[in-house]
Amino acid sequence: MYAQGLIGADGKTGESPEFLEAFQKRIDAEEKIEPNDAMPEGYRKTLIRQIGQHAHSEIVGMLPEGNWITRAPSLKRKAALLAKVQDEGGHGLYLYSAAETLGVSREQMTEELHSGKAKYSSIFNYPTLTWADIGIIGWLVDGAAIMNQIPLCRCSYGPYARAMIRVCKEESFHQRQGYEIVMTLAQGTPAQREMVQDALNRWWWPVLMMFGPHDSDSQHSDQNMAWKIKRFSNDALRQKFVDATVPQGEYLGLTFPDPELKWNEEKGGYDFGPIDWDEFWRVVKGGGVMNRDRIRDRKAAWENGAWVREAALAHAEKRRQRAAEAAPIAAE
Amino acid sequence: MALFEALLELADDHLVLGHRLSEWCGHAPMLEEDLALPNMALDLIGTSRTLYTYAGEVEGAGRDEDALAYLRDEMEYRNCLLVERPNGDFAQTMLRQLYFAAFMEPYWKAALESPDETVRGIAGKAVKEMAYHIRHAGEWVIRLGDGTEESARRMQEAVEELHRYTDELFHSSAAARGVDALPDRAAIRPEWDRVIGEIFAEARLEIPQVPFPQQGGREMQHGEALGHMLAEMQVTHRAHPGAVW
Ligand SMILES: [Fe+2]
Ligand SMILES: [Fe+2]
Numbered sequence: 121m122y123a124q125g126l127i128g129a130d131g132k133t134g135e136s137p138e139f140l141e142a143f144q145k146r147i148d149a150e151e152k153i154e155p156n157d158a159m160p161e162g163y164r165k166t167l168i169r170q171i172g173q174h175a176h177s178e179i180v181g182m183l184p185e186g187n188w189i190t191r192a193p194s195l196k197r198k199a200a201l202l203a204k205v206q207d208e209g210g211h212g213l214y215l216y217s218a219a220e221t222l223g224v225s226r227e228q229m230t231e232e233l234h235s236g237k238a239k240y241s242s243i244f245n246y247p248t249l250t251w252a253d254i255g256i257i258g259w260l261v262d263g264a265a266i267m268n269q270i271p272l273c274r275c276s277y278g279p280y281a282r283a284m285i286r287v288c289k290e291e292s293f294h295q296r297q298g299y300e301i302v303m304t305l306a307q308g309t310p311a312q313r314e315m316v317q318d319a320l321n322r323w324w325w326p327v328l329m330m331f332g333p334h335d336s337d338s339q340h341s342d343q344n345m346a347w348k349i350k351r352f353s354n355d356a357l358r359q360k361f362v363d364a365t366v367p368q369g370e371y372l373g374l375t376f377p378d379p380e381l382k383w384n385e386e387k388g389g390y391d392f393g394p395i396d397w398d399e400f401w402r403v404v405k406g407g408g409v410m411n412r413d414r415i416r417d418r419k420a421a422w423e424n425g426a427w428v429r430e431a432a433l434a435h436a437e438k439r440r441q442r443a444a445e446a447a448p449i450a451a452e
Numbered sequence: 453m454a455l456f457e458a459l460l461e462l463a464d465d466h467l468v469l470g471h472r473l474s475e476w477c478g479h480a481p482m483l484e485e486d487l488a489l490p491n492m493a494l495d496l497i498g499t500s501r502t503l504y505t506y507a508g509e510v511e512g513a514g515r516d517e518d519a520l521a522y523l524r525d526e527m528e529y530r531n532c533l534l535v536e537r538p539n540g541d542f543a544q545t546m547l548r549q550l551y552f553a554a555f556m557e558p559y560w561k562a563a564l565e566s567p568d569e570t571v572r573g574i575a576g577k578a579v580k581e582m583a584y585h586i587r588h589a590g591e592w593v594i595r596l597g598d599g600t601e602e603s604a605r606r607m608q609e610a611v612e613e614l615h616r617y618t619d620e621l622f623h624s625s626a627a628a629r630g631v632d633a634l635p636d637r638a639a640i641r642p643e644w645d646r647v648i649g650e651i652f653a654e655a656r657l658e659i660p661q662v663p664f665p666q667q668g669g670r671e672m673q674h675g676e677a678l679g680h681m682l683a684e685m686q687v688t689h690r691a692h693p694g695a696v697w
Contacts, residue, residue: 179483179486182477182478182486183478186477186478186479189474189475189477190471190474190475190684190685191684191685191687191688192688193522193688193689193692193695193697194518194522194689194697195467195497195500195501195504195517195518195521196501196697197697198474198497199494199497199498199501202474202477202490202493202494202497203490203494205477205478205490206477206486206487206490206491206494209478209483209486209487209490210487212483213483213484213487216483226483251688251697301697304696304697308695308696309692309694309695311692311695312692312695417478417479420479421478421479421480421481422481424479424481424541425480425481425482425485425542426481427600427602427603427606428481428482428542428596428603429481429482430599430600430602430603431595431596431599431600431602431603432595432599434599434600434603435594435595435596435598435599438598438599
């Protein structure tokens with residue numbers, strides 16, 4: 121999964137024009153910036169924020185899909201879903217590691233998630249209500265994630281770009297698997313067909329919101345483009361996603377919940393209706409059905425696990441001490 | 453037909469425990485465990501699938517893995533009580549895992565000598581997985597048993613809670629006994645005692661006296677927990693009879 125278009129990043133930076141110019145030259149030459157390289161403070165901050173949001177999205181994203189592991193309708197689907205959710209946890213781990221190269225700890229990022237200071241993709245604040253949601257999430261949410269992330273494989277920051285290459289491979293597997301669930305349901309019983317159409321109706325608009333606000337309303341976009349943290353505009357990626365996805369749905373006989381959705385021969389893409397940005401901002405700001413539950417669950421896991429983490433540290437310390445005490449005796 | 457029942461005992465143990473572990477997904481004490489727990493769950497569920505498929509073939513009534521997993525009631529499940537115990541805290545989950553894996557690893561090792569080719573195939577894969585589960589769960593039992601005061605207390609509580617269910621690992625129901633294709637469960641005891649003894653010594657845990665060992669799952673007499681678990685696990689499948697997923 122992926123964080124939507126970055127929210128609330130502050131790319132302000134205070135370095136000298138010469139420094140910034142030299143840095144920009146490296147970026148323009150498509151050189152990768154590595155952890156020990158000099159970089160503008162704004163660049164570093166923006167990346168920490170973006171990679172952190174992305175990592176949190178992977179972790180919070182485990183919850184809505186995890187909601188169906190125990191009710192998966194067949195053993196094959198149960199195993200595949202479990203493996204997928206585990207992959208998302210793995211993505212979170214690589215991404216936290218990539219962010220750590222910029223001088224921020226995983227604990228710090230986790231605290232920021234729990235306090236609400238750090239954001240995660242709002243898509244995960246919608247509930248998963250039926251098994252069909254698992255197919256739709258794989259097909260559309262992982263599909264949107266791929267659209268967003270393929271360009272990030274060429275992000276100027278080396279560790280992030282490399283993490284993305286690995287992540288993208290797994291996301292495209294998730295997307296195919298999701299589409300396959302959707303296809304099975306669409307070709308199934310009337311109840312299954314109804315279930316999958318209902319899931320598409322509920323997820324379609326929130327998925328389009330995953331690409332973030334319109335370019336005209338997106339702050340900091342220009343600086344991030346120049347630094348090659350971002351490679352395509354929100355609207356361009358959204359359009360690409362719609363163009364790729366609509367034929368896949370129509371092929372299965374599904375309808376999209378947008379009366380204005382129509383092929384536009386002239387532009388060679390689909391026209392689609394207006395996105396409800398009030399809903400988008402409401403959910404970003406905490407007003408979605410599941411916002412409170414998601415954070416409460418993450419905090420509960422963290423707090424309930426505190427004694428385990430403390431015990432692991434205490435045990436490691438005891439081992440170290442015993443080894444230190446045993447060493448002189450062994451040497452005699 | 454005893455082979456069918458014996459395969460179901462094994463398959464049910466693996467599925468029920470795999471399902472229990474999968475309940476942790478997204479709620480583990482640290483991200484590393486959010487990867488390790490599903491990993492172990494996947495091993496167990498994977499093994500259950502091959503066991504169910506083989507059981508279905510042996511039975512010859514056309515039941516596949518899903519028919520056996522989703523369409524049998526609680527009173528037809530043959531898992532031991534240990535694996536159906538609710539997750540409890542992380543100490544209980546890891547101890548339950550250690551108890552089970554410390555049984556299954558030598559069991560599958562013995563099954564490598566089975567005259568039954570399918571059983572040998574299942575054992576060859578599962579024996580490596582169970583060795584990993586012993587390592588992973590065993591390390592946690594040691595860390596928690598010899599960690600902080602709180603973790604030691606919780607670990608000792610876990611032992612008191614779960615040790616009484618371990619006897620049943622060594623039993624088969626009357627219907628499942630005397631199968632040449634599978635090892636004798638009772639013969640696994642010495643190796644299990646050795647592994648648990650070593651880990652408990654390192655973890656500074658006492659092996660408790662158990663005045664009233666608990667069993668019944670093998671005879672399809674369960675505790676209250678399994679019914680809830682199966683109700684959740686089977687609900688989607690049963691709501692759509694005959695549907696393909
Ligand atoms: Fe992911
Ligand atoms: Fe994914």
